[in-house]
Amino acid sequence: MIKKAIAVMTSGGDSPGMNAAARAVVRTALYEGVKVYGINNGYQGMLDDDIEELTSRSVSDLIQRGGTFLGTARCPEFKTPEGRRKGFENLVKRGIEGLVIIGGDGSLTGGSLLSKETGLPIVGLPGTIDNDVWGMDYTIGCDTAANTIVDAINKLRDTASAHRRIMLVEVMGRNSGWLAMMSGIAGGAEFVLVPEVKFNIDSMCEEIKAMYDAGKRYSIIVVAEGAGSAIEIGKAVEEKTGIDTRVSVLGHIQRGGSPTVEDRMKASMLGEKAALAIISGASDIVFGFNEGKVVGVNLFEAVNNTKTLNPELVRLARVLA
Numbered sequence: 001m002i003k004k005a006i007a008v009m010t011s012g013g014d015s016p017g018m019n020a021a022a023r024a025v026v027r028t029a030l031y032e033g034v035k036v037y038g039i040n041n042g043y044q045g046m047l048d049d050d051i052e053e054l055t056s057r058s059v060s061d062l063i064q065r066g067g068t069f070l071g072t073a074r075c076p077e078f079k080t081p082e083g084r085r086k087g088f089e090n091l092v093k094r095g096i097e098g099l100v101i102i103g104g105d106g107s108l109t110g111g112s113l114l115s116k117e118t119g120l121p122i123v124g125l126p127g128t129i130d131n132d133v134w135g136m137d138y139t140i141g142c143d144t145a146a147n148t149i150v151d152a153i154n155k156l157r158d159t160a161s162a163h164r165r166i167m168l169v170e171v172m173g174r175n176s177g178w179l180a181m182m183s184g185i186a187g188g189a190e191f192v193l194v195p196e197v198k199f200n201i202d203s204m205c206e207e208i209k210a211m212y213d214a215g216k217r218y219s220i221i222v223v224a225e226g227a228g229s230a231i232e233i234g235k236a237v238e239e240k241t242g243i244d245t246r247v248s249v250l251g252h253i254q255r256g257g258s259p260t261v262e263d264r265m266k267a268s269m270l271g272e273k274a275a276l277a278i279i280s281g282a283s284d285i286v287f288g289f290n291e292g293k294v295v296g297v298n299l300f301e302a303v304n305n306t307k308t309l310n311p312e313l314v315r316l317a318r319v320l321a
């Protein structure tokens with residue numbers, strides 16, 4: 001049972017809702033009479049001893065903000081046992097007895113090693129727009145990012161239709177096609193190219209030509225960054241179809257913005273869950289949502305398995321195109 005102090009941090013790429021999750025961790029712990037430290041700038045701040053005590057006021061005016069007030073980073077030194085030991089010592093000297101890590105698969109992998117090597121209790125929350133954490137179908141921020149992408153698709157469709165153009169939209173997701181698939185289906189894309197499913201440019205181009213012959217005025221192709229460069233694919237598509245083609249690489253615009261209600265709600269619920277779990281002595285769990293319900297997944301299982309793309313969504317994208 002942890003009674004005195006815990007710490008919370010965000011790590012990896014920021015995601016909308018990380019603030020809501022950290023706020024919930026802080027306020028729940030304080031409500032339970034437990035001191036909370038914030039580690040600034042992810043694992044880099046843990047190594048640099050950039051750690052400060054948080055109050056309820058520290059997390060005011062945050063629920064609506066994207067990014068992360070704690071800051072985040074990618075920290076190569078934490079990948080070494082020496083780096084992790086150094087970070088651990090900065091926690092121990094403050095009497096920190098448990099850590100909540102809000103981050104993606106990489107951050108959770110770092111946390112699993114820290115737990116294994118030091119015995120520090122760790123609870124993870126999936127904070128990433130990539131939606132690539134095993135054992136759950138939602139990660140904090142993926143809904144806001146998907147909404148941003150769908151908004152872009154809506155706008156691109158207007159101009160594509162006006163000019164009878166093919167429009168490719170490259171979206172983030174690293175090696176995962178989840179974000180592309182969510183936004184492709186919700187945005188009504190004709191094709192969603194993802195790294196998990198082989199695609200054939202020739203047959204896609206034949207289909208597009210047939211659609212145009214039948215009177216269609218535009219075609220939207222969502223390309224997951226892990227599936228290849230939309231710029232290169234776009235060149236091939238224009239060459240093979242002879243149809244005017246344009247490419248938009250959405251980039252970091254997808255990572256920012258005020259979180260949606262879904263991200264705020266789920267992040268708040270998961271933040272409370274994580275704080276209560278770590279305070280009650282639990283460790284090595286990642287809390288997330290799966291099929292609408294909160295799930296607790298073993299941290300080592302979460303980081304040692306690769307999430308696959310739901311084949312029903314792959315089929316749905318094709319059927320509805």
Ligand SMILES: Nc1ncnc2c1ncn2[C@@H]1O[C@H](COP(=O)(O)OP(=O)(O)OP(=O)(O)O)[C@@H](O)[C@H]1O
Pocket residue numbers: 011012013014043073074075076077078079080103104105106107108109110111113127128129130174
């Ligand atoms: N194998 C690993 N061992 C130890 N630490 C790791 C490992 N992988 C990642 N980390 C730590 O976690 C940090 C964040 O990881 P990464 O850059 O993969 O982002 P992430 O948490 O997966 O989030 P996102 O993919 O959304 O950006 C790394 O910079 C590093 O400090």
Ligand SMILES: O=P(O)(O)OC[C@H]1O[C@](O)(CO)[C@@H](O)[C@@H]1O
Pocket residue numbers: 013104128129130172173174225255
């Ligand atoms: O912001 P950076 O470091 O360029 O990283 C970009 C990567 O981070 C993410 O936005 C989140 O993992 C990926 O989708 C993308 O590939």
Ligand SMILES: [Mg+2]
Pocket residue numbers: 012104105106128130132174
């Ligand atoms: Mg990741």
